[in-house]
Amino acid sequence: MNRLIQQRGFCKGQITRAHATVAEVVEASTSVETLEYRLAKLNANYERIIELSEHLCTYKDEPDYIDPATDVVEYEEKHFYTHSVLFQALNQLRKETKPSAVDVTASETSIECLVSSQTKFLEKLRESSSHTELHLEKIKIPTFSGNYEDWRQFCDLVLVSIDKRANLTNCQKFHYLKSYLDGEALNLVKHITVTDDNYKEAWERLVQP
The missing domain is CATH 1.10.1200 (Non-ribosomal Peptide Synthetase Peptidyl Carrier Protein; Chain A)
Structure with a gap:
């Protein structure tokens, strides 16, 4: 369980740093590839937080258990704000470089996958923890x-x-x-x-x- 908490903490730290520096990153970025990489890294860390949170729920009967629901909303907000800023900047660069429809569709699909993953996590969290409601x-x-x-x-x-x-x-x-x-x-x-x-x-x- 401690290892899961440490891994989850690392991912939370990555999202926090991305959230805190997103304005500077967007201003300094001049290539589509750079923003695509940062967006992919942000999404990967958020998906990892959801995955680790699901695993942590299986330890809810342990004496040192920490309910992941206590901060999941905070990092959801950080992720979606940062994702929105990066995505808008990426779209702007793509317009300037005449992007293909395939690239835009891929990013939209990525957002849909994240929303789906989060929905599944909240459902599992509600089922595994009878005292918690995240509605x-x-x-x-x-x-x-x-x-x-x-x-x-x-x-x-x-x-x-x-x-x-x-x-x-x-x-x-x-x-x-x-x-x-x-x-x-x-x-x-x-x-x-x-x-x-x-x-x-x-x-x-x-x-x-």
């Missing part, structure tokens, strides 16, 4: 940036959709909560580590006037 699309919560007029609605939705859900751990609740914050509201909690124990502290910071 984020069912939680219809608008982003809260700190505007006092929006607080009451946001607070009520979080309490009903996240805080009161017994099938979510506090760590997962904290992760979901942060995903719906922006601006000043996010600044209040963004430096707090996402753990079970810190969820209450983060929520109290938002509740305090």
Whole structure:
């Protein structure tokens, strides 16, 4: 299990670096081949994270088990943002060099394969972990940036959709909560580590006037 965690950590690090430097990479890239290589590498690391996450789920009864669901959404967002930037830059270069329809179709197929892989992973994760639900699309919560007029609605939705859900751990609740914050509201909690124990502290910071 430890080896799986280490391998998964390496892939997460690769995606994080790609996400952090994508603007510089696009600006410096002058060839289609360079962007194609980086896009393929990004996709490979994301697919590997999904594969390793599936394997980790088989160890859910081990005492040191770490639920991969706690950060899968974070790296999904990093991957798709980075993929989008690289893909747009690649398409622009291809237009300038009169790309073939085959190349564009191949990239679109790659995106479809990634979405399919992620869907299968989430389904397996839901089946193997009865206490976990990752149906984020069912939680219809608008982003809260700190505007006092929006607080009451946001607070009520979080309490009903996240805080009161017994099938979510506090760590997962904290992760979901942060995903719906922006601006000043996010600044209040963004430096707090996402753990079970810190969820209450983060929520109290938002509740305090």
